Structure formats: structure tokens, C-alpha cells
Amino acid sequence: MSEILNKLDYWSDRITDRMMRWLPAQLIQVPVAKPIVSFTFDDVPDTALTNGARILEHHGVRGTFYIAGSLEGRREPGRTLISREGCQSLAEQGHEIGCHTFSHTKVSHMGTRTLEADLQQNKGYLDAIEMQDKKRNFAYPYNAGSFWARRVFANRFQTCRAGGERINRGAVNPVFLSGVEIRQPEAHAQGLTAWIDTLVAEPGWLIFFTHDIAPQPTEFGCTADTFEKLVSYSLAQGCSVLPVRDALAEFGAERL
Numbered sequence: 458m459s460e461i462l463n464k465l466d467y468w469s470d471r472i473t474d475r476m477m478r479w480l481p482a483q484l485i486q487v488p489v490a491k492p493i494v495s496f497t498f499d500d501v502p503d504t505a506l507t508n509g510a511r512i513l514e515h516h517g518v519r520g521t522f523y524i525a526g527s528l529e530g531r532r533e534p535g536r537t538l539i540s541r542e543g544c545q546s547l548a549e550q551g552h553e554i555g556c557h558t559f560s561h562t563k564v565s566h567m568g569t570r571t572l573e574a575d576l577q578q579n580k581g582y583l584d585a586i587e588m589q590d591k592k593r594n595f596a597y598p599y600n601a602g603s604f605w606a607r608r609v610f611a612n613r614f615q616t617c618r619a620g621g622e623r624i625n626r627g628a629v630n631p632v633f634l635s636g637v638e639i640r641q642p643e644a645h646a647q648g649l650t651a652w653i654d655t656l657v658a659e660p661g662w663l664i665f666f667t668h669d670i671a672p673q674p675t676e677f678g679c680t681a682d683t684f685e686k687l688v689s690y691s692l693a694q695g696c697s698v699l700p701v702r703d704a705l706a707e708f709g710a711e712r713l
């Protein structure tokens with residue numbers, strides 16, 4: 458029975474993905490003249506701060522960290538989630554703090570009222586770290602959006618990032634930005650420089666996302682060497698490396 462439910466869930470996510478990308482929405486224009494790369498982190502494990510943010514800062518650039526308040530300090534196999542102080546230090550270093558829901562529940566599994574309450578709770582959590590007048594950027598837990606709640610997201614956030622393994626170019630739906638995952642195996646993660654080559658050949662906005670940056674990463678992260686390679690390669694190829702917030706400002710696509 459649970460296998461059937463899992464299959465239904467899988468297909469419902471696939472259909473939502475198609476609908477969110479292709480149905481009419483208020484689109485933003487991603488310029489195709491200049492390659493832009495964003496490095497983003499979901500959840501966020503503490504090694505994204507100690508290794509990921511450190512590597513970005515070493516290169517004089519910043520990233521976007523999508524935080525789910527309920528995960529604060531949680532210990533899981535292979536990773537520990539970031540503390541409140543860790544989030545504060547990210548913000549102080551000029552990194553962007555984004556929203557990833559409070560509960561880290563798949564958004565299509567929450568009714569609108571529960572979803573609104575959850576997003577409000579995380580807003581409170583993030584405001585206590587860094588007060589923010591503008592709308593934040595958001596990343597969907599499990600990269601799965603909700604067609605029925607799309608207006609909730611359009612109203613609350615500047616952009617919402619999913620997965621999809623695509624580069625954003627031209628007219629895109631800000632409530633369903635595409636992302637490319639940096640994950641295991643390590644040889645695969647190292648080979649993601651090919652995405653940067655594609656971006657340089659045909660510019661747009663490449664949003665990488667990952668989790669932990671550790672010597673023995675979980676399957677959803679990579680090593681510091683690989684992360685360093687992707688950041689330095691992006692810069693060496695002439696890409697602008699910007700947090701999501703600054704990329705939007707760069708191409709005048711901030712939504713008020």
C-alpha cells in the first residue's frame with residue numbers, strides 16, 4: 458500500500474513540476490548575455506558554514522543558505538544541522554539566509570492553512586536571526602512544489618527554487634526556479650564543471666544546490682576539494698558568482 462502511495466506521490470510531483478514550469482505565471486526575465494552562478498545550500502548542515510561558506514568567502518563571493526527552523530542543531534547520521542549562532546554568523550558574513558519551511562515537510566502534503574502557519578513560523582525564526590524588510594527567497598523541501606499553493610509562494614517570496622537539473626534562461630517562473638544538484642558520487646560532483654561550460658557557451662543563471670561539505674559527505678553533499686573546484690572554475694570561466702538575492706538585483710528582477 459505504501460508503495461502505491463509513494464508512486465502516486467512521485468507522479469504527482471512530476472505533474473506539478475510540468476505545470477509549474479509551463480502554465481502562465483508572472484515571469485521574470487533571466488538575461489542570456491552573461492553567465493551567473495549561484496551556490497545554494499538546503500537544510501543547512503553545519504559543514505556548509507565551516508567549509509562551504511569559508512570557501513566562498515576565500516574567493517570573495519557569497520552564497521544562499523535555505524534554513525528550516527525546526528532542524529536547528531539536529532544530529533543525524535553523517536551530519537549535524539546548523540545552530541542559530543551559525544545562521545547568525547552566515548548573515549554577518551554577508552551570505553543570504555533563505556527560507557526552507559519551518560517543519561521541512563513536503564509542501565504539497567500541507568493544507569493551505571497549515572502551510573501558511575508553517576511559513577509564518579519560519580519567518581519569525583529567520584527574522585530573529587536577521588530582520589528582513591524584503592521578501593526572502595525560498596527553496597522547496599525535496600524540490601517538490603505545490604500547484605495548488607503556488608499563490609501562497611508567489612505572494613510570500615521573491616523566488617522559489619526546485620531541482621530539475623536545468624539552467625534558467627529567458628522568461629522563467631520565479632515560483633519554480635530550476636536547480637542543479639551537487640551530490641555523490643564524488644566523481645559525478647567533480648564532473649559538474651560541465652554545467653559551467655554549458656553556461657558559458659549559452660549564458661543564463663545556473664543555480665547549484667547541495668547540503669554538507671565534508672571529508673566524508675552524505676550522499677547529498679560533496680567534499681571541500683570538489684566544492685572549491687566548482688567555485689574557482691566558475692570564477693575562472695568569467696561567471697559572476699552571486700547569492701540568489703544579488704543575482705535578482707543584478708538583472709533587475711526583484712519583485713516587491
Ligand SMILES: [Zn+2]
Nearest residue numbers: 499500598599
Ligand atoms: Zn531540505
